[in-house]
Amino acid sequence: MSSVFIFINSCFSQVNFSNCTPLHRATWSGKTLVVEYLLQSGASQSIKSCSGQTPLHLAAAHGNLEVAQTLLEFKAEVNCKDLNKWTPLHWAAFNNNQDLIDLLLNKCAALNERNSNGMSPLHLAVCAENENATEHLLGKGADVNARCENGQTALHLWAANGKKKKVSETAIMLLQYGADVHAPDWLGKTSLHLSAERGHVELIKLLLDNGSCIKCFTVPCTSLLILKHVLYCST
Numbered sequence: 001m002s003s004v005f006i007f008i009n010s011c012f013s014q015v016n017f018s019n020c021t022p023l024h025r026a027t028w029s030g031k032t033l034v035v036e037y038l039l040q041s042g043a044s045q046s047i048k049s050c051s052g053q054t055p056l057h058l059a060a061a062h063g064n065l066e067v068a069q070t071l072l073e074f075k076a077e078v079n080c081k082d083l084n085k086w087t088p089l090h091w092a093a094f095n096n097n098q099d100l101i102d103l104l105l106n107k108c109a110a111l112n113e114r115n116s117n118g119m120s121p122l123h124l125a126v127c128a129e130n131e132n133a134t135e136h137l138l139g140k141g142a143d144v145n146a147r148c149e150n151g152q153t154a155l156h157l158w159a160a161n162g163k164k165k166k167v168s169e170t171a172i173m174l175l176q177y178g179a180d181v182h183a184p185d186w187l188g189k190t191s192l193h194l195s196a197e198r199g200h201v202e203l204i205k206l207l208l209d210n211g212s213c214i215k216c217f218t219v220p221c222t223s224l225l226i227l228k229h230v231l232y233c234s235t
Contacts, residue, residue: 065099084117094125112143153180
């Protein structure tokens with residue numbers, strides 16, 4: 001009997017060229033009943049793909065809420081990390097999936113966990129311009145002034161990557177939740193410097209209205225010269 005069990009267990013652990021098991025594939029495809037059957041039959045959730053992803057990573061990355069619920073019912077590790085140190089919550093935030101964010105946080109997912117670039121789920125939501133996920137994470141207590149590896153906060157990231165034509169709710173939300181307009185990155189640049197470099201006039205005005213200092217400078221202070229030029233051209 002034990003040999004039969006070992007044989008069945010080894011079948012569930014067989015991997016393809018991406019080091020994915022049948023459980024990985026069923027998760028990726030969103031086949032909840034198959035996932036449940038495999039787990040009931042002893043399939044392991046600890047095996048990782050070549051990119052270091054567990055089935056729960058895949059469920060979060062592909063927005064498969066029911067599959068994620070099933071995996072967690074069978075004790076999936078909620079804060080597991082892939083090769084880039086992304087947790088399932090990073091993937092849910094990046095893909096703007098509020099239901100998955102709630103599910104993972106209810107299972108004690110680490111809200112401010114950092115990936116290999118020092119980015120939290122909030123950073124990724126902001127970079128992906130996911131307003132709903134950004135608001136959801138902030139409402140759950142995400143650290144609005146957390147810094148990634150280059151010293152940038154979520155407000156820096158929005159100033160560097162956000163839409164230039166208008167100020168979105170994302171920038172306003174970050175400021176409402178206490179984003180520090182004076183915070184410099186490791187090069188001494190504030191969000192105002194980055195907005196100036198990218199010609200983001202509306203965000204410049206918003207930052208100035210919220211106390212950002214127009215006299216701030218980096219070394220060398222090229223950003224201040226760009227800021228003056230942008231404001232002059234917009235008048």
